[in-house]
Amino acid sequence: MNDFRRAFIVSDRTGISAENMAGALLEQFPNVKIRQYLRPFIDSETKAIDLIKEIQAFYDKDGVQPIVFASISNDEISHLVQTAPALHLSFFDAFLGVLEQELGTRAQHFTRSRVNNVERYDARMEAVNFALNHDDGSSDVDMKEADVILMGVSRSGKTPTCLYLALQYGIRAANYPLTPDDLGNPELPRMVKPYKNKLFGLTIEPERLHHIRQERRANSTYSHINTCKQEVADAQAMFRRYSIPFANTTHKSVEELAVHIMQECKLKRKF
Template identity: 40%
Template sequence: MESRTGAAAPATAPARAVFFVSDSTGITAETLGSALLANFPGIGFERYTVPFVDTPEAAHHVARDIASAAAQGADPILFTTVKAPAVAGILSGTPATRIDLLRGHLTDLEHALGVTASEQLGQYHGVANTERYFARMRAVEYAIEHDDGQSDRALDLADVIIVAPSRCGKTPTTMYLALHYGLLVANYPLTDDDFPTDGLPRAIAPHRARCFGLTTTPLRLSQVRHERRPNSRYASLAQCTSELRMAEGLYRRTGVPFLNSSTKSVEEMSAVIMQTMHLRA
């Protein structure tokens, strides 16, 4: 294909293969690696998460996959959280740019603490703190019970109550805060029945100081709702515009802080909520 000037149009670069390889669940490798990749929004990535690579046999299997990906184009990017030297050595021999997400940090900690790091696998994903683990599980149960305004029981215990029209990101943000930080989070949907009103809906009005609102753009909300209920009034641009306008007016009248979720990830929204509401995990 040629451009109007007669020069060949630049071809779209193929997605770069990225491997997140861990001797445990892969959560740390994927989270930290993705945070680094987010700094390069103009590049496409094809991502592969490979957990529980804790033996040489498993490492050789991943090495073959990496070599296969390398044969298709540019060398893959390899993020690892692998502690065993034998396993790490196999991965370091692959045709990939390897970024060890543990090595430098563990060395720094060893120097600071004056002890050598344990070689036991996957401890950073284990239940090292039983009390904290069960707190997160209780938080998840609380979030499920209080999802979408299903229950108003024990709302006085909530660390935060997320308020928003349907499909603005209440549930995923609620679950992220519960699972990752052990916070007790409820969420409440604003519907046509909640307007017009000067104050918050009756169920959450006594807890205004714990409320945090979400909003988005009418077009984005309409697109998301069309996936759920195509060509419905619920998904119409006019309905979405009206609900968002009323929700934002309610937030301002009642002094509820709020955030536009249209261009933010769940992680970003959670960070803003925790900072705004002065919450600590």
């Protein structure tokens, strides 16, 4: 018998919802080894039948049924997939009926239309371009158009966070790197001073910063642990002095940081 279980993520769209759900559930079983198979865009009978054959073959080989995490809104395809020898976990099946009852109306039971994709694309594209054009404080002309300005020392995680905010939520996030000059100054940096209410600080553990900077410029003053300690301490002092909300990026994922920033700065997603 295998020392792992097979899990299929099945969807008639991208499978991102089902993948998230599977991830959240399976990480509750840290001792179970899982081999994961992503099967997105199962949107026709032919594809469903191929999938069923694949699952059947694994079942025959392993003698153990795979687990299927499904997000299929089309009823026929969903029922078809459920004939495969597997444990089927489908949040549509679990919740759609309850929701229909509560809302007093029938669900449409088909894949969502893509009507809003163009608007979404535009909002996203604009936000991504904004983040790229305002990376590392390279321009202040449009700082006033930013929804939020992330501030932190070099390599504290500003860029990926800005990009994530742009891609996921359409938020225009600029970022401003705190230089040693800024940190030695008791005032807020000139460029961000007019936008105090949009500022959010990022901080990081000095040891981690040291490690990241070593990768970039080994054995330099820039990457020295004492420099890192001093810069981080100065940055945090600045955030406290001006009551700028801030978060430590060391033990947070980009997702967590982004959601945290959205909350703290009361930002609304653009799509």
